[in-house]
Amino acid sequence: KLERTLGFIKPDTVDKMGDIISAIYDRGLLISKLRLCKLEHNDAFNFYQEHSGKSFMNSLMNYVTSGPIIAMELVGENAIQRWRELIGPTDPSKARSEASSSLRARFGKDVTHNSVHGSDSPASAAREIEFFFPSCNKQTFSNCV
Numbered sequence: 001k002l003e004r005t006l007g008f009i010k011p012d013t014v015d016k017m018g019d020i021i022s023a024i025y026d027r028g029l030l031i032s033k034l035r036l037c038k039l040e041h042n043d044a045f046n047f048y049q050e051h052s053g054k055s056f057m058n059s060l061m062n063y064v065t066s067g068p069i070i071a072m073e074l075v076g077e078n079a080i081q082r083w084r085e086l087i088g089p090t091d092p093s094k095a096r097s098e099a100s101s102s103l104r105a106r107f108g109k110d111v112t113h114n115s116v117h118g119s120d121s122p123a124s125a126a127r128e129i130e131f132f133f134p135s136c137n138k139q140t141f142s143n144c145v
């Protein structure tokens with residue numbers, strides 16, 4: 001089924017945007033929306049609210065607010081699962097132990113500084129797309145995906 005998902009390139013990996021866009025297109029996904037933006041602390045807290053109270057929440061907040069990020073809406077068959085396969089496991093050292101070369105294997109530093117994000121379910125994809133692209137979703141161009 002045709003799905004949409006939300007990915008973002010985290011601040012320390014924005015300079016790898018070209019490699020990441022190539023990997024997305026090689027995987028047969030399309031970038032339907034893209035923006036560069038800077039998350040403030042309260043934005044990041046809202047985005048990651050399901051992790052509030054976890055031990056890594058503070059370091060995660062510091063990381064994703066440390067500079068601009070690139071948010072992308074991706075479209076394709078089974079886009080949610082395929083984007084998660086392309087980014088690889090949360091922990092880059094685990095990603096590097098796997099046979100296929102995922103984005104976190106290539107660009108991640110450690111379990112917090114793991115270079116990219118991907119929605120983990122249809123419900124979180126819908127919420128996270130609305131988070132980054134609210135006004136665009138409310139537009140009613142007939143040719144919008």
Ligand code: CMP
Pocket residue numbers: 051056060090111112113114116117118
């Ligand atoms: P992401 O997929 O964006 O979603 C939650 C983020 O929290 C995750 O990537 C990592 O950046 C971070 N994270 C998840 N699990 C841990 C962990 N065990 N220790 C430290 N950071 C984590």
